[in-house]
Amino acid sequence: GAGVSQSPRYKVAKRGQDVALRCDPISGHVSLFWYQQALGQGPEFLTYFQNEAQLDKSGLPSDRFFAERPEGSVSTLKIQRTQQEDSAVYLCASSPSLAGARGAYFGAGTRLSVL
Amino acid sequence: AQSVAQPEDQVNVAEGNPLTVKCTYSVSGNPYLFWYVQYPNRGLQFLLKYITGDNLVKGSYGFEAEFNKSQTSFHLKKPSALVSDSALYFCAVRAASSGTYKYIFGTGTRLKVLA
Numbered sequence: 001g002a003g004v005s006q007s008p009r010y011k012v013a014k015r016g017q018d019v020a021l022r023c024d025p026i027s028g029h030v031s032l033f034w035y036q037q038a039l040g041q042g043p044e045f046l047t048y049f050q051n052e053a054q055l056d057k058s059g060l061p062s063d064r065f066f067a068e069r070p071e072g073s074v075s076t077l078k079i080q081r082t083q084q085e086d087s088a089v090y091l092c093a094s095s096p097s098l099a100g101a102r103g104a105y106f107g108a109g110t111r112l113s114v115l
Numbered sequence: 116a117q118s119v120a121q122p123e124d125q126v127n128v129a130e131g132n133p134l135t136v137k138c139t140y141s142v143s144g145n146p147y148l149f150w151y152v153q154y155p156n157r158g159l160q161f162l163l164k165y166i167t168g169d170n171l172v173k174g175s176y177g178f179e180a181e182f183n184k185s186q187t188s189f190h191l192k193k194p195s196a197l198v199s200d201s202a203l204y205f206c207a208v209r210a211a212s213s214g215t216y217k218y219i220f221g222t223g224t225r226l227k228v229l230a
Contacts, residue, residue, distance in 0.1 A: 033218070042205055042220035056216050091158060103149050104218060106158040
C-alpha cells in the first residue's frame with residue numbers, strides 16, 4: 001500500500017483482556033516505531049525496530065506491553081491484561097532511513113478503549 | 116536528554132494573516148527537526164524537516180520553518196493562513212548522533228484560523 005496501515009482502527013477491550021494491534025509499514029522501510037498518544041497529548045515513544053531487531057524498548061510502560069517484528073516487515077504490539085490507563089491511540093510509524101534524516105511516516109492509529 | 120517545548124496550547128489567527136507556531140528544543144549534538152500536522156481521527160502528516168543546510172526550510176501546503184541554533188528554536192510559519200490550516204501541530208526532534216532512535220514530540224499546538 002501507499003502508506004502505513006494499522007488495524008484495527010478501533011478496539012474496545014474489557015479490563016484484563018489481552019489485545020494485539022497490527023502495523024503494516026511502507027514496503028522497504030527498515031525502521032519502525034510505536035508511539036502512544038493519550039488524549040490531548042503528544043505522541044510518546046514506546047519502542048523501535050530496525051528490520052527485525054528491537055533496538056529500543058525503553059518507552060514500554062510495563063512488562064504487559066510486548067512488540068515484535070519477526071520478519072522485518074509487519075509488526076504487532078501486544079498488551080496483556082489491559083488496564084484503563086492503557087486507553088490511548090497507538091500510532092505506528094515507519095522510515096526508510098536508519099539515521100532518521102528522512103522523517104517518519106505515521107499510520108492513522110488504533111484507538112484502544114479499555115472499559 | 117532530548118526534549119521539545121511548544122509553549123502555546125492554542126494559537127488563533129484570522130484568515131489571510133501570517134501565523135507562527137513556536138517550538139524550542141533540547142538535544143545533545145546536532146538536531147533533526149520536524150513538524151507534523153494532525154487532523155481529527157487521522158495520523159500525523161509530515162509537513163517539513165530541517166536536517167542541515169539553509170536555516171529556512173519550506174514544506175507542504177505553503178508552510179515554512181526557521182532553524183535558529185543559538186535560540187534552539189524551530190518555529191513554524193505561514194505567510195497567509197487558511198481556515199483549512201486549522202489542526203493540531205506537533206514539533207519533533209531527533210538527535211543526529213548514531214545510537215539515538217527516538218523522535219521526541221512536543222505536546223502540540225492547536226491552530227485555529229478564523230474566517
